[in-house]
Amino acid sequence: MLKREVLIFIVIFLFLSLGMHMNQWLTHPLVHLQQLSIHKMPYHPLLYTVIVYLLLALIRAFINTFMKLFRQK
Secondary structure, three states, X not given: OHHHHHHHHHHHHHHHHHHHOHXXXXXXXXXXXXXXXXXXXXXXXXXXXXXXXXXXXXXXXXHHHHHHHHOOO
């Protein structure tokens, strides 16, 4: 269970980081990593990832609860 959640978090992180900065990652990834380490807000990729993860967790919880109503015992 924990491994699956960590995997989901990592996939979201990779998807968002590649989606937001595709050009930088493809043209000069080492410079991009170096600039990230000296950025004023270096935690922003994790912050965005946590927000999207929590949003998806809420949606998943709602769907699971909704599906439990219709499952037969």
